[in-house]
Amino acid sequence: MSSIVKAVDLRKSYGDFEALQGINIEIRKGEVLCIIGPSGSGKSTFLRCINQLETVDAGALWVNDELVGYRRVERKLYELSEKQIAHQRLATGMVFQRFNLFPHMTVLENVIEGPVQVLRKDRNVAQAEARALLDRVGLGHKCDAFPVELSGGQQQRVAIARALAMQPQLMLFDEPTSALDPELVGEVLAVMRDLARSGMTMIVVTHELGFAREVANRVLFMDQGRVIESGLPDEILSRPQHARTQEFISAVLS
DSSP: OOEEEEEEEEEEEETTEEEEEEEEEEEETTOEEEEEOOTTSSHHHHHHHHTTSSOOSEEEEEETTEETTEEEETTEEEEOOHHHHHHHHTTEEEEOSSOOOOTTSOHHHHHHHHHHHTSOOOHHHHHHHHHHHHHHTTOGGGTTOOGGGSOHHHHHHHHHHHHHTTOOSEEEEESTTTTSOHHHHHHHHHHHHHHHHTTOEEEEEOSOHHHHHHHOSEEEEEETTEEEEEEOHHHHHHSOOSHHHHHHHHHHHO
């Protein structure tokens, strides 16, 4: 099975703070990878590098067999233009902690904005596809609602539908339930479970260890910008080998 993401000695710093300290990882097409770890461990930075919201300082990163941010001509690397970066970014969809919906647009308008404006899809086609996606996330009846009229869980499900409308090959989730009230978490995780079952490649930064155990093919634990250990969900969550992983999981479950 071919890889969709490959990072080799990936490094990223903010001033003197090293957010990523040599990440080496390969993610296969169709895989669901859950990344766990404390705040400030580099989890979100890694996702933002994949989606080119952050630039890499050193090392190399490939997404969908393309070198992120550069093109290689013989033995030289050339930085991509903003337009070329935007084109590369189309391979990935990203769902953030906050929903970032356009408040002045209806749910349907939020979902079709990207396909119509960026992909230049016919509006009627985009609307039909958007309605199908909203049905899939359980919000087909909310097409004409505005974000302010929705709960946090509903807004996050619209955000997932909006990302899927761009037909990405990889979905990135940056703690998508952390801003939700506890009773709303389940409805978002249910949509993500369905997405995982459909074969979508997913990288999920999460503190929901039960979700990681159930859905992930692999769990990766990060701390201080490094990958401490990774493996099958049961191995990492039930029998972690590294003392730092054991300490983190005990703290989350206590």
